[in-house]
Structures are given as structure tokens and as C-alpha cells.
Amino acid sequence: MVHFWNGNKSAIRQQFERNLLQIALQKVKPKHIINNDLTNYPKAEDEGEVFTRGTDILVTVAGNKKFAQGSYLMLPKPLCRGLLGCRVLIIHKNKLSEFSSVNEKQLKQLSVGIPATWADADLFRVNHYNVIEQGSLEERLIAVQNGECDYMALGANEAEAILVEYGHLTPDLVVEPSLLLYYPFPLVFYCHPEQAALLADVEHGLEQCCATGELDMLFEQTYGADVRAVKLHQRRVFHLTNPILPSELADYQSDLLPI
Known part of the structure; x- marks a missing residue:
């Protein structure tokens, strides 16, 4: 076993x-x-x-x-x-216009919701993002739905499935179509x-x-x-560094990253 x-x-x-x-x-x-x-x-x-x-x-x-x-x-x-390091944003549908033109400096000033204990919370803080780390995945999604956080950044491998899974609680959330946050993860x-x-x-x-x-x-x-x-190759990419990568993987890059 x-x-x-x-x-x-x-x-x-x-x-x-x-x-x-x-x-x-x-x-x-x-x-x-x-x-x-x-x-x-x-x-x-x-x-x-x-x-x-x-x-x-x-x-x-x-x-x-x-x-x-x-x-x-x-x-x-x-x-x-x-794929987990290819992050798309979960936002309220009323903010689609705002996010379509946001630059990297502006995005860092907005609040990103991250569930408690998730490993990428420190990574976002190191990269000077405004992190609200607390609660569960469900609670952070509800916080975005209610305007208590501006967005979440979820892996492109899970964002759509998570929206479907929690759609009964967060019906107004969508995957933002133009941005990609990338870090080796x-x-x-x-x-x-x-x-x-x-x-x-x-x-x-x-x-x-x-x-x-x-x-x-x-x-x-x-x-x-x-x-x-989620059409990764059609998105604007903001790059983040990952300070916790072990030496064996220090040069790792996803082959899914837009060239």
C-alpha cells in the first residue's frame, strides 16, 4: 500500500x-x-x-x-x-474593461486573494504584489465575487474547472482573457x-x-x-521571479510559455 x-x-x-x-x-x-x-x-x-x-x-x-x-x-x-506557473486571473465580470488595459505596476497595487498556506503567497509578496492571504479557496473566490479582493491568479490548468465547481456561489466570476502571469513553478x-x-x-x-x-x-x-x-499564446505576459526554486531546477521554464 x-x-x-x-x-x-x-x-x-x-x-x-x-x-x-x-x-x-x-x-x-x-x-x-x-x-x-x-x-x-x-x-x-x-x-x-x-x-x-x-x-x-x-x-x-x-x-x-x-x-x-x-x-x-x-x-x-x-x-x-x-502549467501551474502559467496563471490566469479570476475577476468579477464588471471589471473586464479595467483589467484589459491594466499595466504591471497597476496590477501590483490591486489586491490578489490567495488562500491561507498556498505556496505562492510568499512568491507574490516577494514580487511586490498586494496579497490578501486568508481562508480557503472557496472563501477567496467569494471575496472576489463580493469585491473584497480584486482578483485571484489560478493555474491555467485549473481556473476554468474551479469556476465551474464554485459557479453556484460565484456566478459573476470569469477568467480574464488578456493577461498571463508567469513564474517557474x-x-x-x-x-x-x-x-x-x-x-x-x-x-x-x-x-x-x-x-x-x-x-x-x-x-x-x-x-x-x-x-x-484560455489561449495562453494570445495574452500579455507579466513575469514574476520564484525565489524558492531548488538549484536542480533553477533554470526551469515551462514549454507552454508564449514565445
């Missing part, structure tokens, strides 16, 4: 990351059974201690400061093509420090899935329609 912690993220990410682990392990150890743990931890310190609670493996952003150095093993192979596997063999199995399985095209197929099945819908 492999205990996979898959909480504190959107449903579409949970689906992709669970399926990703499943197909990787099937290549090497097809008898592995995955316990897909969807527990959400409201406190960052609780999330950072999941390996002390029986977790074997998880997916998180590379360099996530919630996890103390030495408390995990990292597989420095970016997953999901860096690769998702990677973190493993329990005593589970090096499991991480090696996952690495070998991923290599085989890359060779067969199964990873590209999973990406397309899960995210393809949503990525095409």
Missing part, C-alpha cells in the same frame, strides 16, 4: 496527480495499491508534517517552504509541463526520506510513460481543453 497525500489542492489537480502516480507505478510495480488521501490541512505546519503521519509520497511545488530541508526526498522531474514528487526505493520506482515508471507518450496523453485528457480555452 502506497500512502499518497493528495489534499490541499483543486479537484482537477487531485485527479491528474493521482492518475499520474498510478500509471507510473503500474509500469514498474503493477501490484502497488494507492491510498489516495484527500485530507485538507488548514495549517501550513500540519501540511509540512504529513510525512510524520504515514504519508509515503505527494506532489507539491519544487522548493515548497512548508517542508523542512531533510524531511523529504525530491524527484527533480517537473510534472504537468509547468514546477510540480514534483516529494517522498518520505526512508522511501528511496519507492521514489526510484516512480522515476523509472515516469521515464517509461514519457517514452510511450502516456504522460502527454494524460496531460491532454485532463487539461488539454482548458489550456486551449
Whole structure:
């Protein structure tokens, strides 16, 4: 039994990351059974201690400061093509005209809502954005709906799905069509420090899935329609730096980034 912690993220990410682990392990150890743990931890310190609670493996952003150095093993192979760092804005539909002409300085002065404990809150602060970090994803969406925050910045892999999921609570929210915030924000596997063999199995399985095209197929099945819908290559791009990137991934750039 492999205990996979898959909480504190959107449903579409949970689906992709669970399926990703499943197909990787099937290549090497097809008898592995995955316990897909969807527990959400409201406190960052609780999330950072999941390996002390029986977790074997998880997916998180590379360099996530919630996890103390030495408390995990990292597989420095970016997953999901860096899509999580391609951020589109969720805004109230009445603000579409305002955002269509906003420049980078003006955007930084507006308030971005980020749920408590999300790893990108510090990243936005380092880049001098006006961050309101509190509550859950649902609460931050409602705050944008009610005008308490100006916008949220969600991964292009999840923005449309999240709007659908919470549409009954936030009917006036839309994906802003002209802007893209980009920062290198690769998702990677973190493993329990005593589970090096499991991480090696996952690495070998991923290599085989890359060779067969199964990873590209999973990406397309899960995210393809949503990525095409947000039209990344037609957007103005504001670049942010990511100070938490580990040295192994210091030069990482998503291949989805508009040229």
C-alpha cells in the first residue's frame, strides 16, 4: 500500500496527480495499491508534517517552504509541463474593461486573494504584489465575487474547472482573457526520506510513460481543453521571479510559455 497525500489542492489537480502516480507505478510495480488521501490541512505546519503521519509520497511545488530541508526526498522531474506557473486571473465580470488595459505596476497595487498556506503567497509578496492571504479557496473566490479582493491568479490548468465547481456561489466570476502571469513553478514528487526505493520506482515508471507518450496523453485528457480555452499564446505576459526554486531546477521554464 502506497500512502499518497493528495489534499490541499483543486479537484482537477487531485485527479491528474493521482492518475499520474498510478500509471507510473503500474509500469514498474503493477501490484502497488494507492491510498489516495484527500485530507485538507488548514495549517501550513500540519501540511509540512504529513510525512510524520504515514504519508509515503505527494506532489507539491519544487522548493515548497512548508517542508523542512531533510524531511523529504525530491524527484527533480517537473510534472504537468509547468502549467501551474502559467496563471490566469479570476475577476468579477464588471471589471473586464479595467483589467484589459491594466499595466504591471497597476496590477501590483490591486489586491490578489490567495488562500491561507498556498505556496505562492510568499512568491507574490516577494514580487511586490498586494496579497490578501486568508481562508480557503472557496472563501477567496467569494471575496472576489463580493469585491473584497480584486482578483485571484489560478493555474491555467485549473481556473476554468474551479469556476465551474464554485459557479453556484460565484456566478459573476470569469477568467480574464488578456493577461498571463508567469513564474517557474514546477510540480514534483516529494517522498518520505526512508522511501528511496519507492521514489526510484516512480522515476523509472515516469521515464517509461514519457517514452510511450502516456504522460502527454494524460496531460491532454485532463487539461488539454482548458489550456486551449484560455489561449495562453494570445495574452500579455507579466513575469514574476520564484525565489524558492531548488538549484536542480533553477533554470526551469515551462514549454507552454508564449514565445
